[in-house]
Amino acid sequence: MPTFYDRFVECAERWPQNAAVEVQKPDGVESYTYAELRGLAESIGSWLVRNAMPPGERIAILADNHPRWVAAYLGIIAAGGAAVPLDTAYHADQVAKLLKDSGASLLVCDAKHLEIAQEAVSGTEVGIVLTESEGRAWRAAPTQSATDGQPRAAVPTQADKQPAAGIPTQAERESVPVGSPAITDFDSIFAGQNGAFTPVPRGSDDLASLLYTSGTTADPKGVMLTHANLLGEAGGVFAWAHIGPEDAILGVLPLFHVLSQMANLLLPLVAGARAVFLSTLNTTELLKALRERQITAFAVVPQFFYLIHDRIFKEVAQKRRLTRVAFGTMRRVTVFCRKIGLNPGRLFFGKVHELFGKKMRLLVTGGSRFDPQVGRDFRSLGIDVLQAYGLTETCGGAFVNSPRHNVIGSVGKALKGVEAKIVDAQTSDDGSPASGEIIMRGPIVMKGYWNRPDATAEVVKDGWLYTGDLGYFDADGNLFISGRKKEVIILSNGKNVYPEEIEAHYLQSPIIKEICVMGMEGAAGGDKLFAVIVPNFEALRQRKVVNTREVIRYDIEGLSAKLASTKRISGYEIWQDDLPRTTTRKIKRFEIQKRVQARKGADAAGELAAVKPLTHEEKSWLERDDVKRALKIIRDYSTSAPENIRPGDNLELDLGLDSMRRVELLVAVEQEIGGDVPESELANVYTVREMVDAVRESAAMGSKAGEGARPAHTFAGWSAVLREDPTDPAVTTITNSRPITDTVIFLATRLAGFIWRAFSRIDVEGLENVPSSGSFLLCSNHQSYLDPAFLLVILPFKTLRNLFAVGTSEIFGTGIMLRMAKLFRVMVVDPDANLIPAMRAGAYGLRHGLGLVLYPEGERSIDGTPRIFKKGAAILSIHLQVPIVPIAIEGFFESWPRGKSFQKFAPLKIKIGKPMIPPPESKASEEAYAKLTTELKAGVEQMWKGLDRASEQRKS
Template sequence: DPRNYALAVRAVSGLQVGIVLTEGSSDSIRGKPLAQLDAILAAGAQDFSPVAVSPDSVAALLYTSGTTADPKGVMLTHANLMGEVEGVFSVLRIGPEDAVLGLLPLFHALAQMANLLLPLVTGARVVYLETLNTNDLLRAFRERKITGFAVVPQFFYLIRERIFKEVAQRGRLAQLGVRRLMSLNRLLRRLGLNAGRIFFRQIHQTFGGTMRYLITGGSRFDPQVGREFHALGIDILQAYGLTETTGGAFLTSPDDNVIGSVGRPLPGSEGRIIDPQPAGEDTQPAGEIAIRGPIVMKGYWNRPDATSAVLKGGWLHTGDLGYFDTHGNLFITGRMKEVIVLSNGKNIYPEEIEAHYLNSPFIKEICVIGVEARPGDAMSDGLHAVIVPNFELLRQRKIVNAKEVIRFDIEGLSVKLPSTKRIGSYEIWQQDLPRTTTRKLKRFEIEKRIQANAAQGLAGDSEIAQEKPLTAEDASWLEQPEVQRALEIIRQATKAKSEELRPTDSLELDLGFDSMQRVELLVALEQELGGNVEESRASEIYTVRELVDLVRESAASGTAASSREQFAGWQAVLQKEPVDPEALALAARRPVAEIFWLMLSRVVRLFADDRFKLHVTGLENLPSHGPYIISSNHQSFLDPVILSSVLPGSVFRQLFSVGTSEIFGSGFMRVLARSLRVVVVDPDANLISAMRAGAFGLQHGRILMLYPEGQRSIDGRPTRFKKGAAILSIHQRVPIVPVAIEGFHEAWPRGKRFQKFAPFRIKFSEPIYPPPEPEASEIAYEKLTGELKKRIVRMWEELRRENGT
């Protein structure tokens, strides 16, 4: 390839190459003659004399992709190639009636076997795509009657995501229906039946309707994904091998597809486990996988040292770890060189940990490494992760605080793992993680970047920017006077130098703005540049350029900015009446609904007194009438139900809150929310609307129940408090009543089902009153938030002592 001339020169150097094939180039490479592919094809069929070869002659020299910086040339003989074809053919009955879709590049051993050698020997057709995109791929499945397809696991992850995304778009009822049918078909498959093509006909049509063999290999395949496809009636066979084994060495059988394993050795080959380690509490007795048979390479080209290191007594030592079950199926647990040995002697397999945390939809990629116990120590003291967020999903859901939602998911996923397998720290990268062509993580490169970040003294959730040069368009944009004014305001807010700001900088990940600060920054830019950005569009801003251009667009459209004074941004926002009908309904009385829910809350109180031994103190600190805010720490789903049940009737009838669409999104829950005066707004996507709804209710004399943490605590301890309660208190001139609760986490912890009837304790403090009007500033917000947290934490600690915890 003339576009990679330097690489070609290095590859040809030292090789016994007689001729080099090229496309469109006429120059020689290190004296080697070139043959143009176009000329060869134009010449048509020619008479060539057969070349004398023996089974032991080298037929292909493939360089390993390598997750290290030391690729080696693998010598594969004619006997290796035929041994591979014969072994695969004995498991997969491919014939002239089959059509194989070739997607993997032919410089991979797996692709040479699946997409070239096996079809040539069996007479099957091979279909290649002119362009690699989803539409052409799915069209090829249908129109070319594809029956066999081998591809890396990432393809099936994407297909799975696409399937369940389309189901989710049809509503919760459709999701429930699909899950029920999957459970039923899973049961049927245990009985030897498969109704997948009937239950999920449309999904099966995704693969064209003629597919017989779906095979994955090249890197770890998540067994949970395999189980989900199995429940859909689709079997994904898993292959395992190396370039050194001519591609596949193990393959699950269509007649006995053990999900999670890579099957048994190909006929003619054998495998064994070397130096298996004793089984742990949650681990199998894994050891190094060794392979012997006709598929094992001749050796590494001109690397006798490397050859002798892996070929011992005819056995290829793979460097991979695994174990066999009682039926001879191989299960891969990791790579020897990637195993993390903790200071307590525990062996940690990073791929297992990574697969667990990838259950978060907001994590696109993750790499787990060990953190040194001491400088230079081979042991690790804990686990550190590099996380790449799923920015596409975040944008779809209009979530701008990626750090917060990722932290929430990590906390929830961590409690499901043994303490030794939990990541103790992580950092967020915005670029894709470096990988090999078979999608394996280049861990050595990632570790180098982590070390570089640490050397620069960066925070755990930031990284050294891998910046691309500015485009001419971006450079021109930065020079505009109006943009310069905007950048100066951003610089003042983020403490960064104006000339260092880039159009593509993330407001959150690069500049550190949280949801509240983004609104304040938007208000400041509107004041400087003019305009008045619509609330719905404010949640679509992620980068510096998107922010500045949106404000400029609003100003150019003639939308006048509100008159605002310094620190009065929130005052202007909260004075505007909301447009949401559910928020506007807060002004209306509902005497019948109020009496019904009040009576029901008394029943809840009686139940809580009996089963949870509920103990409440400090109710005399509650003002009898609103407006004011009740703020409590947040431990479980039971918090608002129990807390509201202990309030006096006069307080209960004035109560309202703001809830998320995750809980009150549609159907019965949405109707319930309206009846209970729960305004359904997602603060992540519509912070202004959520704050405005809170202010509107307070302006009409109501009492707002608000959880300043914004989420349930993972361990019951109060966490970081947001400043929303303080902002509402200061600008609406209403007090905040701090409340501490304890015992709720033990009854129903986050991420788990209801556990037990634990003793509940609730304590109300005296109200905290806002500072004088002139103190409506960022400092005032932080001070009031700090006082609120201090009061709640102190009461919570007292309740813990009372509970004996």
Template structure:
């Protein structure tokens, strides 16, 4: 495979054509810090030389453990220039997860962002003999001598060393190893090639008119395959990429940056939708105007979708609806969008319909890290609401046993790092077994209907493997059953069925009044269970820690359908059976969250 299928080659072509155009931007205090493509390219070369000076070999692994900043991409492309393999880690990673990924991948260099990330790495560094260098973007006082400031990594290229190393680069070189959680809970490294990212970018050109005048807002973690792949697209098209280091500031930065393109997970769209409806609920008049404006927006979109221009009366109504409601919603997301894409988790139908009515249709897509990650997507002139679009050009879809979606294409992973057996189970005769269930309609659009696996995908797009967490909780004998919930929810929560003998023993030891039925319904038991859950999960990343715990009194049996014949919990049956309890739990947590905001606002 030729070097033209390598992301560094594509970046160099952009630099040659658009060197003076802005490449990266980040908000520092109250100002923007921007660098041109020429400047970005120079930093990439300086990183490449620095890595050579640290004796990083061809195929050597370089860890990226920092928030979204231009330095993230500088190291990403710099490592690729010397044919090293970037290995991203989520900023929320615990020391245990850092140790596993660093050890499994054999990291020799780790680039961290700040003191918090550095100290987590240092806490396990003595157990990582391969990790020779730790580089920090934001140095701090009294940091250990072994930690190198990022500015010291940057070196002016010496002779032809960097170019000699890059001369052997090919499209089938590894572009990254991205660790993703599986049902076993042990993250596996997904090996992705440069050609996969380039192929995806080229495919999008058939459907989206992306030009150097466009610019994007990067706020999803770059350690996530979706944001990583999209950032490659942005930079390989000569666009400006605005980096959001703290995702909590995304609402403010959308307005400041005014991006023409953005990729997100459903959580952002859910928040905009909820906020707009909340502001319209102040009075009956506001609610009527809001509903009318959305109706006008919908009818205009229906006309465009059917290939005709809206009538004069409808266009006049739209101008007023735009002034009163729709324009304000667009302003809240930073203005009109050429690309507004959503992936990582399902998007509710009413959210999709709302943004379409506002005049900024969301293009839903579908993919997996194992597919770099794009499998299907909707496009402006080829979309169908309620679906995740058509298959990537050059790819194929097939529906297998139990309705499982199978995918074959040029962007399927090379395999799992050092896990040949898992690779063989996941990719069979070139077909990637996705673990998701769905169907393809007669027009070629894919709809996802279910998940074969139990992986929870939160509204924020975080993947959470429930079984290891449940196993951790069940290590305490007070718990008989534990079911983690959170699919398409903002965070995970927990339903537990306590062990009756252990409840009885605890109640007697604590001298609780009453009998067994009283103890099961008591606040004392609920608080004890919640305290133990918090202690057992304290070392997990925040997205894996249950935000609340509810106690179930009903027995889990085969007769009542909560257990399989092999005594496994029927997860979906449990969630359906106790839906009212679960909905109440999330509603209560949301109220507490809103009360907290109100208290903070009034302080």
């Protein structure tokens, strides 16, 4: 049976002048023909054979993607050895561990990784071979010649062909000083090559490549792939889709990963195709390669498709409404046409197709879970992303969707020659198909784990590979992956939960960038679902949201309500750094769980978590006098400031400052160091440095602290903030008289009340407590979209025509809702993004004798119960000296709960309490705001409980 190298030689003889490997660089393309690549490989193979490399010898590779990496791999196999590709992200101790485990005698590395290689082989018998002569800047320490006593170069010359200059003998290895391995480089090897080379014959069952699975350096497991495995993989793929000399396959994954080795090295080089790599990996270079290198096939992890998907749909979202409607219509037409065998996608969405290049015909993704919705979206654009599945133990690919029948959400059917089945399937209570462990056998299944017969016996039984992955087959034989067996969370009630399924559900929130779900022991024993969440700070900045915790909690509550109770996360913590992942973007779950547990243990012990060291520039910034003064104020205002505040600390997540407290802090910093930051800029301030620098830049432009500024440790700024009138006409016109409009609204609300009462009932108590004149605040718990409408239903005309409210642009920002806002005196000002304008708008209306409808929770309750009250109502009440009228409502949640459509005409109950008189403005303080807010919530909650009990009694 031929070997992988034999098949490569066949291609080199058939198409010697065809490009085999290309590297796209910013300044051009470096290209090697099949004849040239064969020459490089044979030079390396010849050097290894001349230097007495025994068959089966392991040689490691630690380098970035490059034709010389490919030549090294081919040369090692041609010489009868086995290549051991290593992860370039490994530290020296990790490299050393795998070198020792594999028994590698040489380490091929590029100049970039030389320092790590040097440290890894220090004190060992492993020699280093550099892929380029530029690495000659570093050399092993010279050793004394036995004949002349002069230093002998460690790099072999043309005349120096002894084994000592290549692969060190045992005696010579022992003579090399610690930290000074023997070394040569490919340029020297290529220069010294002469004569013909005959590849060393190897059997189909002999080792060709030894790949270490990701994340296994603590317990190394080298996967042994034979020549038969490699050609079995190639045969299976070629039976799935044609690949030939006309094809170009783009590779962006590092070649040490099995998916990249198979897709970007094995397949093209045994089919006469062209492999294309990038010297610099970024979006610009990647899209340039797709556009200019005539790429026909591209296998990559899902993250790439997510990036392109976001780019397409964000751009469309910014277009005019007519364009968006046309885009949606064409997508629906494409979906319909594809059901009958037509694909107008390239005609409708030509620019999108051009992103992938005009010759692209195969787009494949694998390595980690692929979001089915993204797949459906691409299909609606006429683009098929084919999901594949495999393991390092199966040469990378075992299943893949067919280009002719792409079943989105599945990984398709097994490659030719591969048998697979499900064992130990367990039924599910939620009606989903029974999942079990996926096992398979065939020519692609590994020989075993290197020197680990125990580990091999655990996963290979009677020729079947037990993958540890869970899944099920549909009626047509398509495989669906449920998750990893070892990652399944078993709850205290015995139910199994697949974390990827839960994560996919919560990732529907646009402000959650990443999430890792795990099982954590609850207070009552038994596992509960816990999550680590990384916010999408880019989306938060675009939406000008600074209350990160609030919006995440709001989205988590809403999404949880759509899940079975056993699948809801019961707790979470927020991380600001990206989650640790493998090369193929799989979450390192157990590392995250260890960090969470360690952090909880450290918190309990009062220990501090490790932090990144400050840069020299950050240290210099902290030494500025004005910065020091600002930091002193920030520390005083923070509820959870660490001992040493850092420039990158998040004002909310690290220092515990909500949006109200941030405004107070900003004013205090302005009073201390000068400046007057525009209100619009406050929504762009997230970190300590952003706030301090915003004030410093404002001061440098000429703004100064006002004379007689208050001491920095006190805050009475809300009084000054609220005294300033808004200039927005949408706000200032709320005081205009409009008797006809108000009369129409009054009659409409009465009609709405009449209709509701025809189906149910509306009970009102305490209407006499609403002031008949003057300014006041109506503050109610918030259950539904119906709440403000039915306040208008019950209020008399004299009160109704003097009411106004503040609403968010999310609800009232466009279309008919914006017109409704103008009609009902709702000022569209986002309190989170523009807190000061929102507070000024409220103060303006109150100062002009109007009543303000304000919901202190700032959101609709997820379950109908009163939530946390914010202090905005208290601030307005104290500084404007207007009473707060507490209101409790019940039944609205049952009629139209959050996250659902209108449900029913439920009985509505409204109870209005006696007005609450604020303390004098001279008593304004953080404590006064908090006290009044607490009293308001207590009053509303007490009335609500009475209404709730009455409702329960009526039901019973």
